[in-house]
Amino acid sequence: MTVTIGLAGAGRRAVEVHAPAIASCPGARFGGVWARSPMTTRALADKYGVPVFDHFDEMLGHCDAVAFAVPPAVQEDIAAVAARRGRAVLLERPIASDLAGAEDLAVAAARTISQVALTWRYAPAIRDFLTTEVPRTFPKGGSGRVISPAPAGASPRVRELSVLRSLGPDLVDLLDAALGKVAGVRAHGEPDGWFGLMLEHQIGRYSEVSMYALPEGATRRAEVEIFGPGGAAAIDCVAAVGPDAIDTMYREFTAAVEQGTPPELDVRHGLRLQQVIEAAETDLIVGES
Structure with missing residues (x-):
């Protein structure tokens, strides 16, 4: 067919x-x-x-x-x-x-x-990271970092929300796959375009995410690290995805x-990611008011 x-x-x-x-x-x-x-x-x-x-x-x-x-x-x-x-x-x-x-x-x-x-989840390097490298750490927690260009002329908060919506789903999804389903999120930010997320995973694990919205033309970066008693495993998500x-x-x-x-x-997985992203957006907006 x-x-x-x-x-x-x-x-x-x-x-x-x-x-x-x-x-x-x-x-x-x-x-x-x-x-x-x-x-x-x-x-x-x-x-x-x-x-x-x-x-x-x-x-x-x-x-x-x-x-x-x-x-x-x-x-x-x-x-x-x-x-x-x-x-x-x-x-x-x-x-x-x-x-x-x-x-x-x-x-x-x-x-x-x-x-x-x-798209991150279809990259061979990321699949190997999840199936081989992450289990070796006996994972207990993790972190993610994103630096990404955002629309020129926008306010820092608009830039933050733009980055959160464009790369947040991929980053949350990858941490979700490595550490278990995300059950809760707290977000906070600064007026210069930086913001952070604390993710609580269903099986008692936690991860922290830092995201920074820079002006258009900046070099994009995205990294994830998982750690536990067996050590740490890290991956450069931008380099991994082709x-x-x-x-x-x-x-x-x-x-x-x-x-x-x-x-x-x-689509059900997409809905769950949307729930996490929207909860983070709400925290950021409330924190600004």
Whole structure:
């Protein structure tokens, strides 16, 4: 079986990440592109020789699955439409603009195949880290550090929330995989763009996260360290994630669609990450007032 995948979106992430991965995926056929900008949509579709769809509903009639590269507020609405039509959905993170939208999307996608594009988790180096390096430490706790560029001209708090939403889901997900499900979060920040998270994991472990939002053009960094009686294990997440991670993500997505087997990183997992991120946002906003 070949899975026909339509692409919703024609921006930078669609162009640089999703489109080339769909086109090169052995189990997929690139079914076409829909986006709200006619010029960029046409340019992307022409590059791969695939159809342009003027209406999202029209694309749904020509594909088995949809990959999304659109803002969260758009994704929560149109991904729900696709899921209700029985189409598998590959979702960007965060999966929605807020918790209510994420809950609605999780309900809509409950009966179809869904997968969240947590690209770190598909990288071979990170998978080896989780399956080989972390167990050797007999893990008791961990830490994460992120330095990332944020929108120019924005206030420090807006920059913080931007970084939290763009990289927070990946970082929380990785610590969640290494130490157990996150059961609670506390967040605090400073007016210069730095903020921290304390994560409580279900099985009595804890991790601490430091994130710093810098002006656009800054070099991105993301590191995770896990420690316990057996020592420590650390990984540079930026260096670990390359095109092979995206290719693996798409191979596993098409396999899930073919087999009808829900992936581990599905919409319900995306909802749980959204709950953690939104709780952290609330702490940061309340702390500022």
